Amino acid sequence: MPLKMNHRHVRSSRQAGLLHKELEELARRFGPGQLSFDPVRFPRAYAEPRDREVAALVSALLAYGNVKAMGDYLGRLLARLGPSPAAALAKGSPKLRPEPYRFQTGNDVEAFLGAVGRVLRDHGSLEAAFSTKEGTAEDRIEALANLLREAAGTASPGLLHLLPLPSRGSACKRWWMFLRWVSRPDDGVDLGLWTCVSPSELRMPIDTHVARIAYALGLTARRSADRAFAVELTDSLRAFCPEDPTRYDFALAHLGISRACRGKRVQAVCEACSLRAHCTIGK
Ligand code: SF4
Incomplete structure (x- = not known):
C-alpha cells in the first residue's frame, strides 16, 4: 500500500x-561520536539528574548562532554556576553578572537564570512545573515559557527571544530540542530524564x-x-x-x-x- x-x-x-x-x-x-559539536554535551557533563535538567534548559534555550561561539559561551556561563547549577539557582545565587550573548544582554541572561531559580523553589523541578499544566506537550511548553517570563520580571526583547511562545507560530526549535533531550531515553545523546512526556508526543x-x-x-x-x-x-x-x-x-x-x-x-x-x-x- x-x-x-x-x-x-x-x-x-x-x-x-x-x-x-x-x-x-x-x-x-x-550519534554519540558527534557530541563534542552539540550543546547536549553540557547537561551530559553533570552526574545528577536535577543538574542535567537545569543545564539542559539553559543550554537548549541559548543554543543558537555560531556553534563554536555558542559552545564557548555556554561553557563559561555554566562554569559560573559551579558544580551544581540546580542548587546554585534554587538558592538564589548572588548576582552572577553573566556576559551578553548575541540577542541577550547580561541582564536578560541574569533575569532568565533568576526565573529558573524561582521556578525550582516553587515547584521543586522543571518537570514538576511542566506537569502542572494539562494538555499537549505544546500547551505545556507555552505554560512553562509564560511561567518563566513572569518569574523573570522583565519583558525585554532579549528575554522574550530566549523564551519563545509556540502560539506565535514559530517552530520553537530550542524548546522542542530541550524536550527531546529530556524526554527521549538515554541513548548516549538524549538524557532520558522526564517521564511526563512520551517520545511519541515530541x-x-x-x-x-x-x-x-x-x-x-x-x-x-x-x-x-x-x-x-x-x-x-x-x-x-x-x-x-x-x-x-x-x-x-x-x-x-x-x-x-x-x-x-x-x-x-x-x-x-x-x-x-x-x-x-x-x-x-x-x-
Ligand atoms: S546533498 Fe546532502 S543529503 Fe543529499 S545526497 Fe548529498 S550529502 Fe546526502
Missing part, C-alpha cells in the same frame, strides 16, 4: 521501507540543516521552517516510527553541522551519503 508522506510525494511501501533503512543507517553514523526541532534535508527527501512540501513545517515533517516521520518520531533529528542535524552534507550535490561527498537515492538536492 502506498504511504502518503506529504503533499509532494506519495511513496510506495518499498520506497518508504528503503528511506526508513537509510535513515536508520544515518542514525548509526551520526515534535521535530527544525534548524536550517534539518529543514533543507527534510524538504529534499520529500518529507515535507513546505519551504518556510515554521510551526506548520515542523508539524508536517513530524507527521511524515511518524510513518516510520510512531512511538519516536524525533529519532532521526540528531543525525539529520549533524549531517549538516559536520558538513558531511554541503547542501548541494558534490559527487565525492554524496557518494558516502545513505540518503542519496531519495535526496533531490541538485536533481
Whole structure:
C-alpha cells in the first residue's frame, strides 16, 4: 500500500521501507561520536539528574548562532554556576553578572537564570512545573515559557527571544530540542530524564540543516521552517516510527553541522551519503 508522506510525494511501501533503512543507517553514523559539536554535551557533563535538567534548559534555550561561539559561551556561563547549577539557582545565587550573548544582554541572561531559580523553589523541578499544566506537550511548553517570563520580571526583547511562545507560530526549535533531550531515553545523546512526556508526543526541532534535508527527501512540501513545517515533517516521520518520531533529528542535524552534507550535490561527498537515492538536492 502506498504511504502518503506529504503533499509532494506519495511513496510506495518499498520506497518508504528503503528511506526508513537509510535513515536508520544515518542514525548509526551520526550519534554519540558527534557530541563534542552539540550543546547536549553540557547537561551530559553533570552526574545528577536535577543538574542535567537545569543545564539542559539553559543550554537548549541559548543554543543558537555560531556553534563554536555558542559552545564557548555556554561553557563559561555554566562554569559560573559551579558544580551544581540546580542548587546554585534554587538558592538564589548572588548576582552572577553573566556576559551578553548575541540577542541577550547580561541582564536578560541574569533575569532568565533568576526565573529558573524561582521556578525550582516553587515547584521543586522543571518537570514538576511542566506537569502542572494539562494538555499537549505544546500547551505545556507555552505554560512553562509564560511561567518563566513572569518569574523573570522583565519583558525585554532579549528575554522574550530566549523564551519563545509556540502560539506565535514559530517552530520553537530550542524548546522542542530541550524536550527531546529530556524526554527521549538515554541513548548516549538524549538524557532520558522526564517521564511526563512520551517520545511519541515530541515534535521535530527544525534548524536550517534539518529543514533543507527534510524538504529534499520529500518529507515535507513546505519551504518556510515554521510551526506548520515542523508539524508536517513530524507527521511524515511518524510513518516510520510512531512511538519516536524525533529519532532521526540528531543525525539529520549533524549531517549538516559536520558538513558531511554541503547542501548541494558534490559527487565525492554524496557518494558516502545513505540518503542519496531519495535526496533531490541538485536533481
Ligand atoms: S545526497 Fe548529498 S546533498 Fe543529499 S543529503 Fe546526502 S550529502 Fe546532502
